Amino acid sequence: QVQLVESGGGLVQAGGSLRLSCAASTRTFSRYGMGWFRQAPGKVRMFVASISRSGNNIAYEDSVKGRFTISRDNAKNMVYLHMNSLKPEDTAIYYCAADFRLSDTAGTDKNTYDTWGQGTQVTVSP
Numbered sequence: 001q002v003q004l005v006e007s008g009g010g011l012v013q014a015g016g017s018l019r020l021s022c023a024a025s026t027r028t029f030s031r032y033g034m035g036w037f038r039q040a041p042g043k044v045r046m047f048v049a050s051i052s053r054s055g056n057n058i059a060y061e062d063s064v065k066g067r068f069t070i071s072r073d074n075a076k077n078m079v080y081l082h083m084n085s086l087k088p089e090d091t092a093i094y095y096c097a098a099d100f101r102l103s104d105t106a107g108t109d110k111n112t113y114d115t116w117g118q119g120t121q122v123t124v125s126p
Contacts, residue, residue, distance in 0.1 A: 022096030
């Protein structure tokens with residue numbers, strides 16, 4: 001069973017940048033599709049970005065396209081979310097998730113992800 005630990009959240013002004021990291025403890029990291037999701041207060045957890053096992057396939061939620069970049073390093077068991085041009089509406093708890101996949105696809109449905117990290121808070125001030 002993979003375990004995930006996020007880091008890199010914090011407080012940033014609008015227009016600023018942050019890089020979230022997610023460390024996975026598993027010997028089979030390259031078999032997992034990885035995703036980032038976020039949950040704002042009073043709202044449901046929403047898809048942000050995902051990356052396939054190889055890194056060749058990537059998906060983004062429309063509101064973050066062009067601002068966020070997901071990447072992974074299979075040699076280090078890490079996945080990253082680079083966030084630029086942050087807006088107050090990006091404020092949320094960000095979760096890393098893993099999905100054991102047979103195919104090299106980037107999943108966008110949170111219900112297919114079976115392992116979640118504890119989350120990291122991102123707060124963007126106006």
